[in-house]
Amino acid sequence: MDACLFCEIARGKTKTQLIYEDDEVAAFNDIYPKAEVHILVIPKMHIATLNDATSEHQQLLGKLMLCASQIASTHNKLGNGYKLIMNVGKGGGQTVEHIHLHILGGKRLNHETN
Numbered sequence: 001m002d003a004c005l006f007c008e009i010a011r012g013k014t015k016t017q018l019i020y021e022d023d024e025v026a027a028f029n030d031i032y033p034k035a036e037v038h039i040l041v042i043p044k045m046h047i048a049t050l051n052d053a054t055s056e057h058q059q060l061l062g063k064l065m066l067c068a069s070q071i072a073s074t075h076n077k078l079g080n081g082y083k084l085i086m087n088v089g090k091g092g093g094q095t096v097e098h099i100h101l102h103i104l105g106g107k108r109l110n111h112e113t114n
């Protein structure tokens with residue numbers, strides 16, 4: 001496998017600061033935010049896209065959702081709610097091939113296009 005940017009971030013090998021971390025999941029701010037708050041939540045395990053996930057990953061994918069909810073619930077700009085997005089494959093707009101959830105919220109949230 002070629003070096004994966006999000007695997008490197010999860011391992012703390014880049015300058016990107018993690019805003020949440022446990023043994024299975026990490027979260028950090030998107031480098032090109034599409035909303036006032038734009039956080040990415042990733043499994044530390046490399047899974048390229050949702051279509052590469054299997055029943056083995058069921059617990060981990062559930063945890064990813066719950067971590068997103070937990071991160072959002074403690075964020076002072078997400079009290080009114082937020083949008084959770086996972087792009088899948090090139091056709092779905094996925095540019096980084098390591099599963100990630102986008103948490104989008106605060107101002108500049110475009111409900112038409114996101």
Ligand code: AMP
Pocket residue numbers: 005016028029030031032033040086087093094095096097
């Ligand atoms: P997607 O298009 O769903 O694959 O989302 C990939 C996201 O990763 C985009 O919103 C990018 O802005 C973001 N991104 C790319 N490189 C970095 C990086 N080094 N640190 C943080 N976010 C990044």
Ligand code: ZN
Pocket residue numbers: 004005006007008045046047097098
């Ligand atoms: Zn990876």
